[in-house]
């Protein structure tokens with residue numbers, strides 16, 4: 001069984017930075033990671049990618065040949081990828097033995113709640129190659145600063161979850177920057193837990209510009225609450241603790257945590273009901289501290 005993540009989210013939400021940071025973290029805890037770039041508009045990649053869609057199709061070529069803009073071009077590229085899924089399959093096969101997979105997707109959100117190409121690509125790979133994938137949906141945390149934008153983010157997250165039908169984790173990315181956008185109207189928990197949106201409506205009602213849309217906003221909030229599916233984790237990609245917590249959640253959602261245990265029902269239930277908090281990065285951290293100590297002792301011989 002092969003495990004991995006499908007990394008999606010609006011433009012600039014931090015997908016490429018996430019793939020880079022996440023692959024480094026996973027390497028640190030002993031996993032062999034392959035990053036697969038499926039964004040044909042990703043010019044400069046900060047990570048070393050195992051497979052690059054640019055080897056199959058280039059966005060600039062598509063735009064020139066078919067007189068398409070960047071959005072139409074990307075839909076074309078996804079369509080082309082679906083038709084040439086054998087190419088991706090053959091590139092993935094050598095990695096399946098021992099790699100954890102990170103798929104870096106384009107930021108055009110309509111690919112994930114409207115068009116079916118990207119979903120079909122993932123579904124075909126899941127079925128043919130027996131993959132266990134979790135969708136990690138990044139949403140820039142600054143959207144919490146504006147009630148209207150936050151409701152849009154909730155709707156986007158909900159429609160993406162319903163469209164992709166994968167184990168799914170929504171993440172408020174760049175959480176380290178949230179205070180720089182001003183004071184939030186409510187505690188951060190309010191935005192992550194998505195429990196009672198009526199407070200948000202009251203807050204919106206104070207804005208004369210949104211009075212016209214009061215009824216629409218209320219109905220949209222009702223839809224989100226009725227489904228009761230959306231909540232958020234938070235992430236600061238530069239903070240190991242934050243990345244570690246997210247890894248635990250993802251491992252629980254796609255079943256990675258079960259992969260190394262014997263198939264005893266008792267063991268399965270113990271882990272699935274247990275807390276998320278288990279020793280992921282303590283071991284590498286311990287080795288790191290030990291190395292630091294040894295280096296310090298060898299240097300101190302010279303100094304003193």
Ligand SMILES: Nc1nc2c(ncn2[C@@H]2O[C@H](COP(=O)(O)OP(=O)(O)OP(=O)(O)O)[C@@H](O)[C@H]2O)c(=O)[nH]1
Pocket residue numbers: 009010011012013014015016017018042106107173174175176177235236237238
């Ligand atoms: N402070 C902070 N900045 C971040 C974080 N994650 C990403 N960024 C920054 O956000 C910007 C956009 O990140 P990208 O990784 O290019 O975003 P993307 O979603 O891949 O963008 P597109 O490829 O355009 O869809 C970059 O300047 C990153 O350095 C984070 O956790 N904290």
